Amino acid sequence: MKxxxxxxxxxxxxxxxxxxxxxxxxxACYPPLGLLTVAAMLPESWxxxxxxxxxxxxxxxxxxxxxxxxxxxxxxQRDSVKKxxxxxxxxxxxxxxxxxxxxxxxxxxxxxxHLVLNEAEITLPPFLEDxxxxxxxxxxxxxxxxxxxxxxxxxxxxxxxKKYAAMNIQYSRGCPFDCEFCDITALFGxxxxxxxxxxxxxxxxxxxxxxxxxxVFFVDDNFIGDRKKLKNDIxxxxxxxxxxxxxxxxxxxxxxxxxxxDEELLEMMVTAGFEEVFIGIETPSEExxxxxxxxxxxxxxxxxxxxxxxxxxxxxxxxxxxGFDSDSPTIFERQIRFIQESGIATAMVGMLTALSGxxxxxxxxxxxxxxxxxxxxxxxxxxxxxxxxxxxxxVNGYRTIIxxxxxxxxxxxxxxxxxxxxxxxxxxxxxxKPGYLGALxxxxxxxxxxxxxxxxxxxLFFWSLFRRPRLFPTxxxxxxxxxxxxxxxxxxxxxxx
Numbered sequence: 064m065k066x067x068x069x070x071x072x073x074x075x076x077x078x079x080x081x082x083x084x085x086x087x088x089x090x091a092c093y094p095p096l097g098l099l100t101v102a103a104m105l106p107e108s109w110x111x112x113x114x115x116x117x118x119x120x121x122x123x124x125x126x127x128x129x130x131x132x133x134x135x136x137x138x139x140q141r142d143s144v145k146k147x148x149x150x151x152x153x154x155x156x157x158x159x160x161x162x163x164x165x166x167x168x169x170x171x172x173x174x175x176x177h178l179v180l181n182e183a184e185i186t187l188p189p190f191l192e193d194x195x196x197x198x199x200x201x202x203x204x205x206x207x208x209x210x211x212x213x214x215x216x217x218x219x220x221x222x223x224x225k226k227y228a229a230m231n232i233q234y235s236r237g238c239p240f241d242c243e244f245c246d247i248t249a250l251f252g253x254x255x256x257x258x259x260x261x262x263x264x265x266x267x268x269x270x271x272x273x274x275x276x277x278x279v280f281f282v283d284d285n286f287i288g289d290r291k292k293l294k295n296d297i298x299x300x301x302x303x304x305x306x307x308x309x310x311x312x313x314x315x316x317x318x319x320x321x322x323x324x325d326e327e328l329l330e331m332m333v334t335a336g337f338e339e340v341f342i343g344i345e346t347p348s349e350e351x352x353x354x355x356x357x358x359x360x361x362x363x364x365x366x367x368x369x370x371x372x373x374x375x376x377x378x379x380x381x382x383x384x385x386g387f388d389s390d391s392p393t394i395f396e397r398q399i400r401f402i403q404e405s406g407i408a409t410a411m412v413g414m415l416t417a418l419s420g421x422x423x424x425x426x427x428x429x430x431x432x433x434x435x436x437x438x439x440x441x442x443x444x445x446x447x448x449x450x451x452x453x454x455x456x457x458v459n460g461y462r463t464i465i466x467x468x469x470x471x472x473x474x475x476x477x478x479x480x481x482x483x484x485x486x487x488x489x490x491x492x493x494x495x496k497p498g499y500l501g502a503l504x505x506x507x508x509x510x511x512x513x514x515x516x517x518x519x520x521x522x523l524f525f526w527s528l529f530r531r532p533r534l535f536p537t538x539x540x541x542x543x544x545x546x547x548x549x550x551x552x553x554x555x556x557x558x559x560x
Contacts, residue, residue, distance in 0.1 A: 064109040067129035068102055068221070070095035071136050071143035072116040075551070077411050077442045080228070082547035086502040086509075090118035090226040093280055096233065097135045097162055099217035101183050105191070113221040116143065126156050134175075135162035138418070138439025148174060161186070163250065167419045168436065169202070178202050182236075182251075184209035208251070211236065211258045216266050219273045229278030229315070232266050234258055234297070238285040240319060241422070242343070243355045244384070247284045249420035255288030260300045267304060271311055281316035286340075290328060298331040305336050310490060315339040319359045323368035326375070333376040333488050340372065341380040341409075347401040350389035356422075369405045376487045378537075381407045382441070385461055386415035388451040395460035399467050406481030408474070408541045409548075412464050413441040414457065417448050442555060462556055469552035471516035474545045475523050481541075482527060482534050489533060499536060506543055514546065 073091075075081050080092050095115055102111050112128075114121050126132065132151055136144045141164060151158050152174065160172060161179040169178055177199055179190045186203040193199040217232075224230065235258070236251040258266075270279065287293060305312070314337040322329065322340065332340075344365055345357060352360045369379050383402065385394055402410045416437040417424040427433045432449040442465070450457055467473055510520040520542055527538035 064106070065128055065130045066102075066105060066109055066111050066133060067125060067131070068095075068098040068111065068113040068133045068135075069121070069147065070098055070113070070115040070117065071134065071140040071147055073140060074142070074440070075554070076139065076440050077548070077551050080544070080547055082550045083543045084228060086505045086543045086546075087228060087498040088501070089228045089498075091115065092228050093231045094222045094224070094227050095135065096217060096231045096282060097183075098133065099219065099221060100214060100233075101133060101135070101161070101187065102218040102221055103215035104183060104187055111218070111221060115222065115226075118223070118226040121147075123150070123154060126151060126154050129156060131157050131159050134158060134160045134165075136160075136164040137162070138164050138167070138437060140164065141439065144172075148172070159190070163246075164439075166250065167246065169204075171436075176201070178204075180204045181206075182209040184211075184213045208254075208256060209236075211256050212262065214258065214262070216262075216269050219269060219275075224273065224275055229280055230270055230275050231280040231282050232263075232270075233282050234263055234286065235283045235288055237288060238319075239288050240285070240357070240359050242357050243423045243426070244415060244417070244421055245343075246418040246421045251284065255285070257289055257292060257297075260296050263297065264300060264304050267301075267312070271308060276311045277313070279312045279314055281314060283316060285319050286316040287318045287322055287325075287328065290325065294328055294331060298328075298335050301335040302331070310336060312336055313338045315341075317341040320344065320363070320365065320368050321359050323371045329372065329375040329377065337377060338487065339378045339380060341382070342369075342372075344369070344381045344401075345384045346387065346390075346394065347397050348387070348390065348394060351384075351387040351394075354387050354389045366401065366405055369407065370484065373406065373481065374484055374486055376485075378481070378485065378487075379405070379407050380409035381405075381411070383410060383412040384415050385412065385464065386446055386450050386452065386457055390452060392452070392456055392460060395463050398464050402468050403473060403477055403480070406477055406484065408478050408481055409544060410468060410477075411441055412461070412468070414444070414446045414461050415450070416446050442551060444555060465552045465555050469545070469548045471519045471545070471549065474548070475516065475519035475542075478523060478538065478541045478545070479526060482531055482538060485534065485537075487534075487537075499540075502543060503539055506539055506546075510542055510546055515549070516542075516545065 073079050157176045159177045160175045165172055165178055166180040179186050181204055185205045185207050190203045235255050237255045238247050239253055241248050241253055318340050320342050372379050383398055417427050418437050427448045435447045437447050444458055510516055523538055527535045
């Protein structure tokens with residue numbers, strides 16, 4: 064068999080970091096981890112190639128080479144997927160598809176030859192058996208949850224790692240919380256399932272042996288879902304492994320706000336090499352958390368929690384939402400005030416949308432308020448249901464938030480607020496990552512001389528250089544992030560509804 068694993072194009076969105084990647088001459092943030100893992104589940108004798116359309120173009124010759132094309136995608140990649148399926152049909156290439164987009168919307172992709180849905184550890188083996196017997200079915204699905212001990216090490220040799228800003232691995236699936244708007248529990252359940260310590264270290268070792276040095280994103284939906292195992296087993300082993308290898312990686316992950324409650328866990332994560340964490344803060348409104356079932360965010364001082372995490376040595380990235388039924392027109396100014404006071408530079412603010420399979424989606428269907436499927440773009444001027452707030456008020460308020468928090472004056476002020484209190488763990492002198500010296504000079508040219516943020520850039524440049532010199536690389540990185548966010552904000556601001 065000749066198998067072409069194909070990852071569709073990601074549009075230019077908040078999380079694409081497309082405008083920032085140009086500073087470090089990278090094509091994409093992360094490789095397609097799902098496809099690399101699926102590739103490792105295929106028979107060793109099969110020929111395998113991978114084309115990530117975010118890093119290279121796809122030729123008809125490559126499609127015609129393949130006996131089967133395997134696709135995986137997220138909702139945001141829907142348009143690219145449909146174009147690819149059209150190309151495959153025109154060339155007579157058989158298609159096999161799985162992943163979040165196809166699992167949540169299988170009826171939309173009935174033209175795919177074989178839909179292998181849910182978790183590949185469960186549904187891929189019977190498909191492969193039927194394929195080799197010559198009678199593969201159209202649909203493979205299962206309500207069973209996979210044991211992650213069966214998940215193989217991704218086939219890193221299928222990618223050119225130099226094209227990516229960071230690598231990614233997965234330690235766990237699932238989240239113990241059940242927020243109304245989130246589809247994670249529908250896809251992966253509420254009981255966190257984890258890999259063994261040996262598996263995790265084997266995956267990290269495979270990246271190390273492959274020559275990777277730099278950022279590694281733990282793509283877990285909630286890394287601290289099983290805190291006991293983390294503290295007793297995973298993190299001690301991770302600390303030992305990182306120390307023995309000379310700390311080759313820096314880690315990023317996602318976690319819930321109750322991370323702030325566990326000082327020991329925070330300290331262990333920082334010691335292990337974690338530098339950034341994404342947290343779903345959503346809203347400063349207690350009513351919004353009550354409405355959405357965001358139990359972990361209720362009855363707490365969210366601003367204080369953010370500050371505690373930052374002071375521990377972790378940079379907080381966060382998601383925010385407007386458009387809850389309980390939101391009043393005051394929510395827009397409250398969101399702006401919270402984001403500015405928190406010093407959260409990477410603040411993704413989106414309008415509430417109802418994802419297929421969520422409790423929110425089901426409720427809105429019952430209430431007759433659903434309009435269309437979600438686009439998957441967290442920062443678009445759109446919601447796919449009828450909100451309680453007047454649409455014009457919601458759209459204008461959302462635009463006000465985006466225009467305000469990513470205006471250079473406010474963004475750079477927020478960065479300095481963060482850097483004043485940020486106390487990362489120091490290991491020796493300043494270590495610039497590969498390509499970052501070039502990024503510094505590009506930032507000086509593009510941001511310092513040509514950009515709208517010229518004054519703010521040089522103010523941050525010299526402030527960090529003389530007041531917090533160890534944080535100078537972080538300051539420049541955040542300045543580059545801000546350039547990307549401003550470009551996205553401008554696109555949002557001028558886009559039609």
